[in-house]
Amino acid sequence: MVIEVWKNIKRKQLAPVYLIYGTEAFLINETRQLLLENALSDDEIDFNLSQIDLEETPIETALEDAETLPFMGERRLVFMQNPFFLTAEKSKSKVEHNIKKLEEYIANPAPYSIIALVAPYEKLDERKKITKELKQRAAVIEAKKLNEHEIRAWIKERASLSNVQILDEAIDMMLELAGTNLMLLTNELDKLSLYVDEGKTIDREMVEQLVAKSLEQNIFTLVDKFLQRDLTGAVQIYHELLRQNEEPIKILGFMASQVRLMYQVKALAKQGYSQQKIAGALKIHPYRVKLALEKTGRFNERELLSLIHDFAEADYKMKTGQLDKAIALELLFLKSRP
Known part of the structure; x- marks a missing residue:
């Protein structure tokens, strides 16, 4: 699940390759931010962060960036946006990609770089070899719209990131008051977590007292x-x-x-x-x-x-x-x- 990958990132157990796909913008942006905060220091961002649009730049050029040694730091972080070649849809982009280069890279990634392929698409083409390779070798985050059961599980997992627990009846009240928007729920959970301190439990009364109605x-x-x-x-x-x-x-x-x-x-x-x-x-x-x-x-x-x-x-x-x-x-x- 998304939260497990996030936990590893926060522990600085960083994978060399990430595949982030789906249409839930909040989960995509949150993952990007976590990678940025935990892979590079503030001083390293100017020198070792790259953000590349694959609708404008060939994958082999992007990989050259990943294979470049970091400057004044331990690692490079390369976000590769819009890898449309992972889908079955035809792109308007005229850029051609040497997919073989990407297959070779993920089989033997640079030890000093982290690449994150950010695919804001509802579905990937599971028939393609490169999609299968990425799902096997990369740390995968499926940023999809969550159903009610998944949101409830996500709330519990998200609370655990702050080292607190939340009761089922408190989750019911949170959904009633704040709705299903993940950004709003995250903001309210962070507020509740600060209120109860580490290791404690969020109950229904706390939610009624502190969570604002959307x-x-x-x-x-x-x-x-x-x-x-x-x-x-x-x-x-x-x-x-x-x-x-x-x-x-x-x-x-x-x-x-x-x-x-x-x-x-x-x-x-x-x-x-x-x-x-x-x-x-x-x-x-x-x-x-x-x-x-x-x-x-x-x-x-x-x-x-x-x-x-x-x-x-x-x-x-x-x-x-x-x-x-x-x-x-x-x-x-x-x-x-x-």
């Missing part, structure tokens, strides 16, 4: 209150968002998006789609589908469509100046009063 989660709660006809609760959250300088049109847009998602999820579930297939069809995280499915049971499709129409009407009145933006949403809440 805008998305605040909107989710607002929509939930609104749909339950809890006018007081909805208005309280709405006013809190206004105090945080959130724009009423932005809030309305998020609310409309959430109800539209519920409608789409309900329609696809009615057609027999599984949770995973719904997530794939709508291109969203499966955890969002799970939460939407939990809410849709209380409403029929006609009610949800009516709400979407009300949101559209309120949006039009806001943008054309027919109603004050802040007041328009409150009127919408009043309309929902039982």
Whole structure:
């Protein structure tokens, strides 16, 4: 798993070759930063760090950089971005690569260099010899979008990097408050880890006390209150968002998006789609589908469509100046009063 490779990097147990592939930008950037911090000192970066775009530079030229002795330091670090030759897709780049040179290098890498092939692609071509060789010989990080189970495991592993533990009920609360964005979760975990000190355990109460709700989660709660006809609760959250300088049109847009998602999820579930297939069809995280499915049971499709129409009407009145933006949403809440 990603965390195991990260642990080795932090212990300075550095591999000569890394393959980082996938579309989860946070995992890619975090790995790059860890390599940079642990492979080179601040004084060595100017002399021994290279960043090469393989859509513009042949691999053999990049490898020459890796085979150059480090200057005023112990090692070189070479990031090789966009190795499109690892995929089945055709590139617009006219650069030709001598892949044989890369095969020879990874079989016998320079002892004073670290190379990291950064492939921001969803899939690699597993049929290619070079892909197979890299997966066998390199330290591999698959930077993919994580499902709910993987995020829960990742949170536990990420906490262990800071030498703390986190209870399952605390993870539940973290996901409820902060959502599934890995950058937000990392920031909150780092904050919690500093709070509890090394060797201690993060519990649900600590998460409730310290983790800030993301805008998305605040909107989710607002929509939930609104749909339950809890006018007081909805208005309280709405006013809190206004105090945080959130724009009423932005809030309305998020609310409309959430109800539209519920409608789409309900329609696809009615057609027999599984949770995973719904997530794939709508291109969203499966955890969002799970939460939407939990809410849709209380409403029929006609009610949800009516709400979407009300949101559209309120949006039009806001943008054309027919109603004050802040007041328009409150009127919408009043309309929902039982």
